[in-house]
Amino acid sequence: MSDIVYFEDIQIGETHSFGPHNVSREDVVRFAAEFDPQPFHLSDKAAAQTHFGSLSASGWHTAALCMKMMVANWQQNPGIQAASLGALGIDELRWLRPVRPGDTLRGTSETVEKKASRSRPEMGIIKTRVTLFNQNDEPVFTMNPIAMVRTRPV
Amino acid sequence: MSDIVYFEDIQIGETHSFGPHNVSREDVVRFAAEFDPQPFHLSDKAAAQTHFGSLSASGWHTAALCMKMMVANWQQNPGIQAASLGALGIDELRWLRPVRPGDTLRGTSETVEKKASRSRPEMGIIKTRVTLFNQNDEPVFTMNPIAMVRTRPV
Numbered sequence A, B: 001m002s003d004i005v006y007f008e009d010i011q012i013g014e015t016h017s018f019g020p021h022n023v024s025r026e027d028v029v030r031f032a033a034e035f036d037p038q039p040f041h042l043s044d045k046a047a048a049q050t051h052f053g054s055l056s057a058s059g060w061h062t063a064a065l066c067m068k069m070m071v072a073n074w075q076q077n078p079g080i081q082a083a084s085l086g087a088l089g090i091d092e093l094r095w096l097r098p099v100r101p102g103d104t105l106r107g108t109s110e111t112v113e114k115k116a117s118r119s120r121p122e123m124g125i126i127k128t129r130v131t132l133f134n135q136n137d138e139p140v141f142t143m144n145p146i147a148m149v150r151t152r153p154v
Helices: A026-034 A044-048 A059-076 B025-035 B043-048 B060-078
Strands: A015-022 A085-095 A102-115 A123-131 A139-150 B015-022 B084-095 B106-116 B122-135 B139-150
Touching: A015 A059, A026 A059, A026 B060, A059 A085, A059 A102, A059 A123, A059 A139, A059 B025, A059 B060, A085 A123, B015 B060, B025 B060, B060 B084, B060 B106, B060 B122, B060 B139, B084 B122
Parallel strands: none
Antiparallel strands: A015 A102, A085 A139, A085 B084, A102 A123, A123 A139, B015 B106, B084 B139, B106 B122, B122 B139
């Protein structure tokens, strides 16, 4: 039996959990300094003058941490990783709550849609619904990735 | 006259350009190692065994570089930055082509929708259409950010 998960093997409603990951102040500031140096992502003092109130992570840092946890989960559990041909994109990405230094994130993903490709029988499209929660079980981030997954070789 | 751009000041069809940014091999590997350590984002050798063919940037790195260029543009041209109350999220994020080490990215954004808030008169919702191009003027990445922007104080 192979470890490879093909399009046919993936079930609607299938769920996976990943994480946790602890968000450090150093990482929040380092990511923001490189990619999103808006003052409220760089210091509590600047954030106090905005609606954020205190330091919060760049939304793109949260998204990157979500990917980090998902990849770690695939690499630790190769039997769950689909034979991916890459991601087409993301629908409905939402930042629901600020992510703060000291927060511990964890996530879930659920397969919500499968679509065979008529023009490319070697692959199908899988849509999942991904949610990140903080340590209070509050959702902080959701997104719906769309991936191309190889069909079982005939 | 104030530099602050309120909801009322933003016009549908308004466009801005940002970048360029040169994507280095070192940055591609460093980002992937931290957030997306799939082998095809870490070495040409591993990528050659996949549909990518050679090393390509994590899609989340491309997204983060887009933010980096947009923030730099706002900070260099404070007269164009809206009085943002934060981003709600992103619709229709798409990775259209691989981003490779050595690519030079640049971007454009266009205001595509304005929606006043009935329940919160102090803000409105602005939707933009963002596109990144490579040095061959090929689109590599698109997304539609949704932001909350302050209305002019009465």
